[in-house]
Amino acid sequence: MGEAFGLYKMGDDAGLMPLIDVANVACGFHGSDFNHMRTTVELAKKHGVKVGAHPSLPDLQGFGRREMKIARDELANCLIYQIGALKGFLEAAGMKLNHIKPHGALYGMAARQEEMAQAVADVADIFRVPLFGMVGTLHEEIYKARGHTFIPEFYADLDYRDDGTVIITREHDAKDPDEAAAKCLRAVTEGKVTSVNGKEVTVGSATICIHSDTPNAVAIAEAVRKAVAPYLDAA
Secondary structure, eight states, rough: OOOOOOOOOOOOHHHHHOOSSEEEEEEEESSOOOOHHHHHHHHHHHOEOOOEEEEOOOOOTTTTTOOOOOOHHHHHHHHHHHHHHHHHHHHTTTTEEEEOOHHHHHHEEEEEHHHHHHHHHHHHHHOOOOOOTTTSSHHHHHHHHHTEEEEEEEESSSBBBBTBOOOOOSSSSOOOOHHHHHHHHHHHHHEOOOOOTSSSEEEEOOEEETTSSTHHHHHHHHHHHHHHHHGGOOO
C-alpha cells in the first residue's frame, strides 16, 4: 500500500484499509514518497491496521518488478535506508514497525538466491521484527536459521509455479473474487494450491496478500475476508 508517487495515484488504499489487518507500506524505491508514506501510516492508524515495511530494489521506473544485480552489503544498506524512513513516520504516529516484507523482484530473488536472503536477514538483525515470505524457499530456510520469526504468506491474486513460488508480473490482472476467495480458503484449510500446470503444491497462509494495484483489489479483499473470517481468531 502507499504506492502512489507525487501526483500519480496507485491503488485504492482508502477502500482497502478497512478490510485488512496488516499493511505492507512502500518505502520510496518502487513507489511512494515522504508525503504518501505519512498519509498511509496515518490511514492505517485510523483503522487499527499494523504496518510493515515493503522495501524494494532501487527501481522506481520499473515499480520494483525488474531484477538487478546488487551485492549483499549494498542491498542491506538500500533496505536500511528505506525501512528507516518508514520507521520515522511510524514513530511520528506513535506506531511500531510490525514486520518486513521485501517487494516484487527482490522478494522473488530472496526466495532463491542465498546472498539476497542473507541481506534481508542482515537488516532484520537491526530492526528485530518478523519477516514475511514463502514456505519451502530460502525465505523460510535462511530467516529461521538466522533466528528471525518467519510469517508464511499466501497470494490471493497471483499464480503459482510448480515449485510453489509465485509468478511476479509487471502489471496485475483483475481476478475473479469468488475464485480468489476459494483459493485462499483452500490454502488456509488444506495448505495447498494448484499451480499453473495443475500440480498440487504446499503453501503457507498465516497471512494472505492482496496487491493494491490489482484492478479489483477491494472486491477481492471483501470476498477473501468473508471466506476466511471463521479462521481469523485462530490465526
